[in-house]
Amino acid sequence: MTYSQPETNAATVARDPEAIIIAKGVHKRYDNDFHVLKGISLTVNKGEVVVLMGPSGSGKSTLIRTFNGLEPYQEGKIEIDGTEISHNQKGIELIRREVGMVFQQFNLFPHLTILKNVTLGPIHLKGLSQDDAEAQAMELLERVGIAPQANKYPGQLSGGQQQRVAIARALAMEPKVMLFDEPTSALDPEMVREVLDVMRKLAQSGMTMVCVTHEVGFAREVADRIIFLAEGELVTDTTPDKFFNNPEEERIKQFLSQILH
C-alpha cells in the first residue's frame, strides 16, 4: 500500500524518494461553484500502474487533468517528481514535458503527418535536430506498430491506429509518467485490443502510468492498484484482486455490477 492518508500539515510529510505524483488534499471547484474534487490525496510511485475507476461524473478526468495542470485546482498540493504544480500554474510547461497524456479523442494534429505529429514536441521543445527527432519517432512508431503509416495524415488512419500514434507522440517527450483518460472509450470494439496491447507493453517496460479506464481485463492484469472515486472523493485505493473479488463498499459493488456486464 502506497496510498498516504490526507495530511493536515503538508510540510511535515516525509517524501518517498520513489514517488512521482503526490497529491495532498486536492480540492477543485468549477467556476459555477460545483465542488468536483473534495480533498483527494494519493501517491503514485515510480513504475507503478494505477487505474482510476468510478461512475460517470465522479471526477476521474478532472483529477487526472490536474496532474499536468490542464485543470487548475484551488486547495491542496500536487507535486510531480518533486516539483509543485502551483495554483497559478507558473512554469507549468516544464512539468508538462515530463508528463505524457493520452486523450479519449486522440487529438492528433490533423495538418501534420504521423511522423511530424511525433517529432513536433522534440524538435521545438527539446531542441532535437530533425534527423534525430525522426529517428526517435520511427523507433516509437515501430514500437506501437504504425511505422508503415509514418507519412500519412491522421485522417487516413483508423481510430485504433490514431490512438497508438497519440501514445507514441506522448512518449517522444520521454515523460516520467503517462496519463491515460479513457484511451479506448471512443474506439470500435475490434480496435480496443491493439491499444491495450501497446499500453500493456508500456507497463511492462516500467513506465509509470495512471489510467482512467473501465477495461476490467486490463485493470486486473496490469494494474498495481485500483483507485475508486465517487462524487469527488477517493473511496478506496486497493489491489485489483481485492477490488474485483472482494469489494467491501456498497458503492463499488454497485459500480462493478454495472460494468461487469
Place this chain on the structure above:
Amino acid sequence: MEYSFDFSVIADNFGLLLSGAWLTLKMSLLAIAFGLIIGVIGSLFRTSGNPLLNGIALAYVEVIRNTPYLIQLFFIFFGLPSLGLTLSAEQAAILSLAINFGAYSTEIVRAGVESISKGQIEAGLAIGFKKLAVFRHIVIPPALANVYPALIGQVILAVLFTSVVSQIAAEDLTYAGNYLNSRTFRSFEIYFTIALMYLAIVWIVKALAYLIELRFFEFAKYRK
C-alpha cells in the same frame, strides 16, 4: 451609331499597360501578405481572452469594415503627413490595402481559430508547448485550411480594390488606363482591355492560391 473599333491604341501602349498591371499585381501580393499577417495577429488578439487585446482588435475591425476604403486611402496618403509620416503613393496604397485586408481577414481567421477543437489545443499544451506556440504550430495551420475558401474570396476582393489607388496617382493598371483614355478617348477599347487584364491578374492570384493549397493543405482532403 458609327464607331470604328481601333485596338491599335492598345498595341501601341502595351508596355504602359503591362507596367501598370505589374504594379497592380505587386501591390496586391504585398498587401495580401502583410494583411494576412495582420489578420493572424488580429485573430490571436480576438481569441486571446484578454479584454484589452480583444478590444483593440475589435475596434480596428469595426473602424475599417465600416468606413469607405477610399477614405482610408486618403487618410493615409493625405492625412498622415500632418503627423510627419509622408509616404509615396505606392507605399500608401500598399499600407492602406494591407490594413483593409487585415481587418477582413482578422474576422475570417478568427472563425477558423474558433473551429479548432479544444482537444487539439490541450494536446499541444500537454506536450509542453506554451500558449503562443500552440497557436502558431497547432491552431493556425488547420484554422487557415478551414477558412481557406472564404479567405480566397476576400483576397480577390482585395485585388479588385487596388483599382481605387489610382485616385492618389499610384501608377497601377487603372491609372494607366485612365491616362491612355484621356489622351486617346478610345474608352471602349481601353477599358475592355483593362477589364481583361484584371481578369488575368485575378487568375494569376487564384493559381498561386491553388499552389499554396496543394503545398500546405494537402491534409484537408483526409479530414472527415
